[in-house]
Amino acid sequence: MSAAHKIYMSTLAETKMALHSVKHGFSNPIHGIVLGKKSDDDNADLLEIVDVIPVCHEVPTKPIVDMALRLADAHLQQQRGAEKNNLTIIGWYTSNASTSYDETPNLSACRVASSMSSSDNGEEGDNFILVLVTTSGILAAVSKDSSDSSLSPLCRVFQKDVKTKTFSQEVDSALVLQENETSYIISKAMLKEMPIYDFAEHISNFGSDEWSKMDWITNSAIKL
Amino acid sequence: MGPEEDLPTLISRKDHLNVLRYVRAHQLREPNLVVTHGKKMLESKSLGDAERLASLEQICIAACDIGDLDLAESCLDSIVSPSINNKSLVVTKDSSRYRKLLALCLEAAGNYESAAAVYDILLQDNPSNAYAAKRKYCILAAQSGKEIEAMKALDEYLSKHPGDLSAWYQMAEVCLSVSDFKGAAYCYEELVLGCPLDSNIHTKLGEAYCTAGGVENAKLARKHLAQAVQLDPNNLRAWYGLVAAAEGYLEEVEKISKNKRETEEEGVEVAKELIKFGGEKLVGIYKGSKMAKVVSMVLKESSESL
Numbered sequence: 342m343s344a345a346h347k348i349y350m351s352t353l354a355e356t357k358m359a360l361h362s363v364k365h366g367f368s369n370p371i372h373g374i375v376l377g378k379k380s381d382d383d384n385a386d387l388l389e390i391v392d393v394i395p396v397c398h399e400v401p402t403k404p405i406v407d408m409a410l411r412l413a414d415a416h417l418q419q420q421r422g423a424e425k426n427n428l429t430i431i432g433w434y435t436s437n438a439s440t441s442y443d444e445t446p447n448l449s450a451c452r453v454a455s456s457m458s459s460s461d462n463g464e465e466g467d468n469f470i471l472v473l474v475t476t477s478g479i480l481a482a483v484s485k486d487s488s489d490s491s492l493s494p495l496c497r498v499f500q501k502d503v504k505t506k507t508f509s510q511e512v513d514s515a516l517v518l519q520e521n522e523t524s525y526i527i528s529k530a531m532l533k534e535m536p537i538y539d540f541a542e543h544i545s546n547f548g549s550d551e552w553s554k555m556d557w558i559t560n561s562a563i564k565l
Numbered sequence: 566m567g568p569e570e571d572l573p574t575l576i577s578r579k580d581h582l583n584v585l586r587y588v589r590a591h592q593l594r595e596p597n598l599v600v601t602h603g604k605k606m607l608e609s610k611s612l613g614d615a616e617r618l619a620s621l622e623q624i625c626i627a628a629c630d631i632g633d634l635d636l637a638e639s640c641l642d643s644i645v646s647p648s649i650n651n652k653s654l655v656v657t658k659d660s661s662r663y664r665k666l667l668a669l670c671l672e673a674a675g676n677y678e679s680a681a682a683v684y685d686i687l688l689q690d691n692p693s694n695a696y697a698a699k700r701k702y703c704i705l706a707a708q709s710g711k712e713i714e715a716m717k718a719l720d721e722y723l724s725k726h727p728g729d730l731s732a733w734y735q736m737a738e739v740c741l742s743v744s745d746f747k748g749a750a751y752c753y754e755e756l757v758l759g760c761p762l763d764s765n766i767h768t769k770l771g772e773a774y775c776t777a778g779g780v781e782n783a784k785l786a787r788k789h790l791a792q793a794v795q796l797d798p799n800n801l802r803a804w805y806g807l808v809a810a811a812e813g814y815l816e817e818v819e820k821i822s823k824n825k826r827e828t829e830e831e832g833v834e835v836a837k838e839l840i841k842f843g844g845e846k847l848v849g850i851y852k853g854s855k856m857a858k859v860v861s862m863v864l865k866e867s868s869e870s871l
Contacts, residue, residue: 370742399738400738400741400742402741402746403809403813404775404813405772408808408863412863415859418862419859438742439707441710447742448742448744449741544801544802545801545802547799547801547850548799553855556855558856
């Protein structure tokens with residue numbers, strides 16, 4: 342990463358990724374968009390992950406990715422216009438279909454991240470991140486002893502390797518910051534079975550009674 | 566069980582036997598329900614032998630599904646137990662139905678070598694045992710690092726059982742997971758042969774062609790997504806796919822040489838019309854909903870770029 346050296350992960354973003362993974366992640370990969378901003382303050386080396394937009398729980402195809410990104414972008418433009426926030430698309434998140442303890446992001450997530458980062462201009466593309474929700478992280482979140490801070494973090498963050506241009510360079514976990522109560526909040530959200538919807542559910546359930554509730558962009562039912 | 570009996574009614578009435586029967590008859594995957602009601606039902610002594618054996622089998626499979634291996638093992642033991650009144654229903658360990666269950670329990674326990682050995686014996690006795698062949702593939706698919714072997718096993722299975730649509734569906738998913746979109750499209754083509762009127766399969770086929778790239782694939786993507794919306798005008802995924810595929814086709818045409826572009830003139834006109842048509846349909850679907858403005862912004866951008 343050329344400029345930002347530290348990453349701050351918001352509890353809201355982690356909770357949504359955890360809920361998405363738990364809802365669909367059993368033998369399915371999950372994918373979604375990461376929203377955030379570079380920090381404006383004096384500590385300029387900080388990338389903030391503020392929120393996420395779940396996209397699908399299957400291998401993403403071009404129409405799904407294109408449409409989800411364009412709708413997300415239009416939504417963010419609307420938010421910026423109304424001065425509600427100034428978030429941009431800063432990355433992609435994923436969770437693998439098959440579980441293992443030595444995980445790296447699956448191939449389709451790496452392809453999506455590569456193509457998204459190369460279509461951005463110059464520096465912005467270099468700061469693009471790929472977030473992996475790990476199996477061990479989910480296990481830790483659902484375990485009863487979630488107050489133990491030595492448990493595995495939910496996510497690992499990857500950036501583009503300068504030489505190979507692939508998302509294989511992991512960001513040191515010591516540089517990924519989060520709020521103290523995050524594990525506890527995530528466990529609580531899972532116990533409450535807070536509803537979460539992704540783009541794929543939204544487009545596959547048109548006509549059902551639940552369709553109007555499936556606000557996959559904001560998932561406003563998730564309150565911490 | 567009459568026609569007015571639905572699952573919530575049976576559950577509230579604590580009619581354990583009929584809950585299990587309902588799940589079996591409708592081929593539902595409800596392992597927690599089966600285990601809860603099954604355990605209570607087995608306590609009853611008034612169960613006939615045939616019903617008891619069928620229920621034990623069902624509970625055993627459900628127990629494997631939720632990882633309750635102790636329950637699965639106790640079901641297996643009860644099945645071969647000699648305390649059965651009707652002598653014609655006695656099950657021995659040689660029974661192939663028993664062996665299928667045993668192998669499933671071994672798989673659930675992670676003991677893949679022993680499970681594969683049982684399936685090999687079943688295949689020796691009957692080489693066309695499709696179930697055993699499929700489970701051998703599943704054993705490979707369950708282990709990380711064996712993706713290539715799994716694909717070969719599934720390929721071999723499909724060469725012997727080309728009519729098995731669920732296997733073609735599985736192969737399509739495997740191809741997608743290794744980013745072989747052309748391969749996935751081939752599998753979906755087989756599925757379309759089997760289910761030509763299924764809008765969702767045409768949608769998946771169209772999406773696979775769109776992702777594979779190239780002018781010819783883009784045309785096929787357009788064709789199948791158009792078929793999907795014709796078969797089911799409420800298929801929102803297909804409408805999005807149609808607009809994306811038509812745009813994808815225009816992008817591909819831009820990349821080819823000028824001489825070849827002339828042959829695609831008609832296709833380009835069709836694609837532009839499809840983008841407008843699909844766009845209007847999508848805007849109409851979202852009218853009055855929360856996403857209306859965002860959808861209009863995206864589709865306005867599409868039509869302005871034409």
